[in-house]
Structure formats: structure tokens, C-alpha cells
Amino acid sequence: MTSIKKILESKGPMMSSKLAELLEKKENINKNTASQKVSRDKSILKIKGFFASGQSFCYLNEHIKDKTFFDDLLKSMEENGKKYWYCLNAIKLNGGIISQRYLECYTNYPITALKSHLPFKIILQKFVSNGILIYDNDHYLISPKFNQSYNNFTQYKTIETIKDDILSNFHNYVRNIGLISYNTGKKFSEFGKYQWCFSGLCPINALKTNNKFGYLIADILFGHSINEKDVTYFIEKIKTIQSFQNASKLLPFLIVDDISPEALELLKKNGIIIGFIKELFGEKYAETLKNLVSVLNNAGASLKNDPEKYLDLIKELKRYNEGLANNIKGTLFEFVVGHIHSVDSNSSIDLGREIFENDGKHEIDVLAIYNNKVVFAECKATNSSTSLEEIDKWKNKKIPAFRKWADKQETWKNKRLEFEYWSTNGYDSEAEELLKSISKSAKKIKISYYSGSEIRNKTLEMKDKKLKDAIDNFFLKTNL
Structure with missing residues (x-):
């Protein structure tokens, strides 16, 4: 040696x-x-x-x-390669997974190519080629080899949808009170060589220089704790832009739901407006979002200990933001299927779990582990019926990957594997024919499928009024 x-x-x-x-x-x-x-x-x-x-x-x-390896790498990058550290810190902060459009906002790296910088996409490719990150369907994930616990895709996707909704509300807010010129607001746009979650031309006289309007710029940090280090990327982006010759004056917002006192003080010192969600859009709306994130973060435990909590949240969302409720209907339907399986006191429930098998990433919508069986449930809550193509993908890609992964779980050796497909709007004729065929021919595994009427019957059997109301008035409303 x-x-x-x-x-x-x-x-x-x-x-x-x-x-x-x-x-x-x-x-x-x-x-x-x-x-x-x-x-x-x-x-x-x-x-x-x-x-x-x-x-x-x-x-x-x-x-x-x-488990400390990734943190060692992160610390070394912070001390010796800060502009790249912002990338990894942003991904870790968001639970180990992030979409490209948000990652571009959360780094202190120019989004447009400059002579002294490699293009940002090349930097991300370097992370992938070094085995630090995995790129999948416009999302970057910390490589599983680093043993980092991270959010499942359902959880992250839902939180991202919430952030998109907050940004749309922020757009309406600043436009309606005249902080931006009416038609200039844009989400995920470039300004000053950097990407921002939101930007717009600001017509306020105090921000005018040489008859040139200033700009309102904003990012959003939501769904996780925010510390002093986590806001430095935003401060550094602004400092860089302000150093440009003839730079426009800025009105910077950082939209947050919660933040540490140290981070709050740092932002104030640097003249940044902290846009608390509860102050911008109301206490009740902010509290509903906070409760939703809490349920997402502890889905299995929530379904076991307080299964009605997500049903109450559906009511609240329908009251305060029906658009958001409809946008996350797919995630909420996974809770319904998990709820149905959680009735058995011996079952344990996991939602949105991701596995890497057969050279790809696969998401398990609902994983229900019983004493004698393991159930993999696929959930669809869409306005259209499930197609043959979707069932074919489930049969030929997902089920083989799930079976291979299940075979590696030592404690499941004597458990039967069952695969279910739940679709609120049913199946087209070809998809239903394929489901009938594979459910009859399956020998070593069991395959079941459910559409609107069967789903409603299952909820009636449970004699849970809140669940029945949610099924009738939200999930199946269009087909009843």
C-alpha cells in the first residue's frame, strides 16, 4: 500500500x-x-x-x-469551488432532487455563456459524468451511491407545483399593485446573465436611472428550513448584477414560508425584501400549505396516525385555492389508495418511493407491506382514461423492475407480490383488454385493476364519510 x-x-x-x-x-x-x-x-x-x-x-x-462522504465533498467544494458548491447545496436543500429550471435559479452561476465561464449546462454535465449527479427527465438527483436520504419524486413534484402556484399568485400581486409593468412579468427568466424564478420591469420612479426603469426580481425558497448559507447565492447574484456598468436598479424579493433569524438578518442587511407567504397571501393560506408539506414529508405515518388530515387539507385547498388542489390531484389520489390499504392495522405504507433497477429510475406510487404480501399500486387521477401505451409501459417496464427489486428484499422472501392499477377515469378499450389478459395469465403474482365505480365501492365499504365525500366531490366529480 x-x-x-x-x-x-x-x-x-x-x-x-x-x-x-x-x-x-x-x-x-x-x-x-x-x-x-x-x-x-x-x-x-x-x-x-x-x-x-x-x-x-x-x-x-x-x-x-x-454517510459523511457527500458532506465531505460538499464542504471541500464550499471552501475550494464555491460557484459549484451552490449547485450541490441547492439540490441537497431540496431533498436531493431538483428540476433543472429551479436549479438554474438557485445557483450563483451565469445562465448565459460568458467568456470566462463554461456554460451552465456543461457544468451540470460534469457533475453527471463524475457520478455525483444523475439526470432524469429534466431533474437532477444526488447519486444513490452517496447514501443520501432524499425526498421521493411525488413529494418533490408536489412541492414544486405549490411553488409554481405561489409564483403565479406573486405575479398577480405585484402586477395588480403596480410594482411591475402589466405585461412584463415572467417566471423562470434571465436577467443580468442569471436565472430568476420571477422578474418584471418595475416602473417606480425611485428606481429610474437615466430614464431607464428598474427591475423587480424574485426567487422562492419553500418546503424546507432556510439557514444563513442557503440565501447567500441570492445575495451574490444581486451583488454581481449591481457591479455591472450602467446596471438597472433592483427591487429584490425572496419569497419564503420560514427562515432562520440569522438568514433573515443577513437578507435585511443586504436590502432584500423578505416576502413571507403569510404576509403576502394570508395566514390561513400559508397554514394550509405548511400542513400540506408536513403531510407530504410524513405520508406513511400520517395515513396511519391521522388519515383524515389529508382529507381536511383537500377541503381547505378547494376553499382557498381550487386550482392548486386540481394540480396536485394525482398526489392526493395516492393518499386515497394508501388510505384504503392502511385500514389493515398490520400494513405499512410508503408513497412515492423511487428505486433504481433495470438501468432506470422507477417510482412506486403506493407501496403497501402486509404480513403475507407486498402490494405495488399505480395511481392515475386524470381527466382522460388510461391508455394502452400507459398499461403497456407498466406491464413491460415497471412490473419487471419492481419484481427484481422485491427479490432483493430479504424480509419479503415468503410474501406474495401483488400489482394494482387504480384509474379514476377508467381505461380505454385496448388498455382494458390488456389488463384483463395479464390479470388472467399471471401465475406467480396477482394483478388487479380498478376504475371509478370500483374505487367508490371500496370507499363505501370503509364507511368513512369524509373519504366518500372526497371521492364523490373531488376525484370522481366529473364522472358521476
């Missing part, structure tokens, strides 16, 4: 400069020789291209299994 490997084995992952410094002392050699030895050593692993002065992050294969 080389001296370099011994150092990494005893001290853990570190930057190449630190490794060279320790090697210099250990072998009593000069600095340049030590640096060259580290650079040429092929027996250790390195992450390159993100650090100042051509440094690399050095580690051994066994380090990846340690």
Missing part, C-alpha cells in the same frame, strides 16, 4: 493540496514532488474540474459507503 493510500485510509477523503502536504511531511520530500506523486497516483480516486488551482478531491472506494 502506498503512503498516499495509507494517509487517505487513516484521515479520510481530502483535497489534493492537503494530501500533498501530509505526504511531504510523511516522506520528508519537497512540496512539488509530493504534489506530483499525488497527481500521478492511479491507485486512488479523484473528482476533478470543480476546484480552485487545479485541485482534486481525493478518496478511496470504501469511503463512498460512509
